[in-house]
């Protein structure tokens with residue numbers, strides 16, 4: 001309904017995989033630089049931006065578990081990976097002249113503030129970008145669920161979910177099925193009933209219970225973060 005209205009406060013969830021660029025592992029500074037430029041533009045436009053970044057370019061707990069590691073310890077490795085992504089983004093945002101704070105759910109005083117939601121909100125109000133690292137600090141959760149929880153706690157209007165290499169939600173995987181059909185809009189209950197691979201069920205259920213809209217879009221297409229912030233009809237909008 002409020003299409004075309006610029007959002008005031010958003011939670012941006014960035015794909016960790018995208019941070020790796022073509023390399024697959026680690027961080028590609030060119031990619032992070034490009035993302036930072038786009039975030040800087042929307043911040044200068046007056047939108048308050050909080051960020052959660054995935055960790056798939058370093059470790060996924062479930063994958064390490066399949067290779068014999070203890071799940072909880074693997075998950076902590078996954079969370080630490082998200083901190084490296086957070087520091088990389090902070091660096092490029094600073095270079096764009098945007099003040100940025102990283103807050104982590106696992107305390108590490110030398111590199112980041114602890115997660116303090118009220119302080120995070122004050123940073124946002126001052127025009128600083130706040131990046132939430134280390135997920136929720138709890139094994140068995142995902143950064144998607146973290147993004148929803150943080151969005152709710154800081155009262156973001158929408159969760160903007162930037163994906164790597166896919167421009168929205170499809171009825172099947174567009175990378176393997178050429179006949180896959182994209183949805184422009186979906187209800188939470190459809191995502192759950194059709195088991196669509198947007199985010200894990202914990203994250204979707206939390207959105208549904210609290211009525212937090214999600215826009216899923218292609219992260220690395222130039223200008224897309226600004227389009228999503230302006231609430232343009234890109235990707236897929238998931239709501240009630």
Ligand code: UDP
Pocket residue numbers: 016017053054055056057059060061062074075076077078079082134135136137138139140141142143144146
């Ligand atoms: N993780 C966790 N708890 C959290 C957030 C993340 O245990 O609150 C771990 C989990 O092992 C996950 C990894 O961190 O696989 C990387 O996070 P992400 O959600 O990005 O995984 P991906 O979506 O890339 O599979």
